[in-house]
Amino acid sequence: MPPRTSIEEFRELLKSSNRVLALCGAGLSAASGLPTFRGAGGLWRNHEPTSLATPTAFKRDPALVWLFYAWRRHMALKANPNRGHYALAELAKKKDDFLCLTQNVDGLSPRAGHPEAKLKLLHGSILDNKCFNDNCDYIDRNNLSDPVCPALAPAAEDYPPGQTIPLLDPYVPAPSIKVEDLLHCPQCKTGLLRPGVVWFNEPLDKQMLADIDNWILQGPIDIMLVVGTAAVVFPAAGYTQQAIDQGAIVAVVNPDPESGEGLIDEDFFFQGDASELLPKLFEGVIGKMDEHGKIL
Template sequence: MRRSFFCSHRTLFPRSPESYSPRGRMAPKTSIAEFRELVNKSNRILAVCGAGLSAASGLPTFRGAGGLWRNHEPTSLARPEAFADDPALVWLFYAWRKHMALRANPNRGHYALAKLAMKKDNFLCLTQNVDGLSVRAGHPDSKLRLLHGSILDLECFNKCGYIDRLNLNDPPCPALAAASEDYPPDQTMPLLDPNVPTPKIKVQDLPHCPECKTGLLRPVLCGLDDAMLKGIDDWIEQGPIDLMLEIGTSATVFPAAGYMHEAQNRGAVVAVVNPDPDSAGGLMPDDFFFQGSAAEVLPQLFEGVIGKTDENGDTAPN
């Protein structure tokens, strides 16, 4: 399956000419009861999750005017070239993000998705998040795909083949201790202040590969592994899709945006969960839109299948 990775399906692929006219288009559905019926009878369900899913856990989304780290675009630091140029700077950024992720806990939205995956045999969740919270919530590995990797997984930058899964070391090494410091809410962490110089770190003091002994370790991020992508394509092509869940994401970044379009082409009803009302743009009258936090909305939407979910992910039957 070939994709054109250049825009959101909502701009390029409206399902009818009416979608060009706001006045001529009915609003999507908002009935929780009606949606629960759909979830109950749905067989093949595809979910795509973004930063909004983890926002309730207290993790930054790096969006908007404040979406910078020490005046760096986070996406630029994810590039292999950035790591090759300044591995200490990149490691400080990821060590801080890892500390934030480990300090946070999965929220009720993570747990609700994990429980739904356990209940539905033909369920697949694609997450753009690298924080590891879906994994920690108990989401079955066979029904979860990490589109951009995980900050808890490490690999050898020399590509010797070494991979360390679910590494929970915080800090990753003594030289990166500054990234794991906690400060009161009214104080700015020095590492986050671009006016404060970063700690001087020698490359030899950064995490090294225990296998080849020479390569630096680096979080497994933004890999878009070909085998994983092929597996997702194979799952999509197996047959019609009953329900497409878009959770906490604008669905404008590929490959996620492409999967939305492919699900629609296979007959999926789309359900969007997002605090931003603009996220309903492009939805059709048979689709659903639920405005709010995924941590609050998802447990309500799936309650008919998974029961009531508490803050710890425990469920009680209806």
């Protein structure tokens, strides 16, 4: 039997539910117009983006890595939260025992007003800066400066639609940036600041993971929402099964029809854009939402 697709049935379940866990991925931010991590063509200035997202790359060329992330910061700050972000934020406010886990680093969920205590940033935030020194715990949270420092101004320039951005053109030399002009740690005075995201070959925050596990084990979970993610990378991939083990009914929201595979007949699958579907799915709890994400 295929999973359920009735919005009305889901609304009734949500209204009667106490504990709800949500796991969100890039599909949540798609309607905000953010480019994917890899960008057009899968490369960034002929660099594989994954090759820039490592501590080794930062040690080797911190200016290049910072240019990449300063450009991504600029795109994130230009974007606005969409109705999906606002709907999740409103649901978090209405449901006392709600927790949202997001794999996104774009900062759009916090900007939508999602209560901090009910949001776990699995991979950190591109709007945070932290010291690269292992023995220094300095973090500058939610820095909205654009550019993040004067030396990185080329990454925060806008150009007319259709015009190739020089920073993204591999045939245009990258701006020359001195390491001494990058952000330095004000606490230890010796380390460079780096983007506050989790890079490849780095562990996720142990305390955050422990807090999530403790929440999951506190009691039965009524609904496991999986929004805009295939949830194939651990530990995110394991949270759906943990929720099922706690009795959860799974509800997947994703434009990809294959993302509903593996669901059973008591689960739900809603194929489409999260920014359009989440306000409809949550309407019985949060009320009607206008096109700007405001509750009517």
